[in-house]
Amino acid sequence: MQIATWNVNSLKVRLPHLLQWLTDNPVDVLCLQETKMTDDKFPVAEINAAGYQVAFTGQKTYNGVAILSKLPLEDVVRNNPRFADEQQRIIAATIGGIRIVCAYVPNGQSVDSDKYAYKLAWLASLREWLAEELQTHTELAILGDYNIAPDDRDVHDPVAWAGQVLCSDRERAALTALVDLGLTDSYRLFEQAEKSFSWWDYRQLGFRLNKGLRIDHILLTASLVARCTACAIDRAPRKWEQPSDHAPVVATLS
């Protein structure tokens, strides 16, 4: 079984890439972020035709998340029930007995921004909710765009990024607090190339110069860690014409 996450930066623009990528990578579960569309616009028929069922929650212009699955999606939850939020950033479903949580963590903009305070509050509430979910789901995976580079290995220029949003201590502590619930960054279970990133700025030849960050993650509970045989970032679609600025991350479970 393969589970994956991809921030598509507009599903309207990226639908052809999504369908191509699924043809090339017929994963069992794919979590999407930044669909940027209201639910009435969601391309259900095209995704069904590709062999996937789908649950989603979106809004105009910003945010929006979805879970695609070959197997049925059960017990779908939209948003964190503990956090009143107009922004559509979370969707969860049980698939093949695994609780799948798809998350689009707020960006935060800058550490002195109101959006940063919102990001930290959002993450604190996510932790509270996940703690509850973990009481009833021993097999749980939380996949998504965390907008946090866990440590300096995940940053192309740690000096330039030191203390900046996506790399600041408080965000990293919030991520550590999630991990401390009993989760593991699946990417670091395995030997990985240095300078492995999942996002590259569109500007200044970011991808070509590999000036990126690793901010898209798949966290697993211990029972899924035991089943996890691989985790990889697929840089291929970042090279396609008119790409998302993020690459998909794929974890393989036995």
Added chain:
DNA sequence: ATGGCAGCGCGCCGCTGA
């Protein structure tokens, strides 16, 4: 030096993203 891409909105610039 706050730029630079990209997507979106009743658009022709301003916002958000990361």
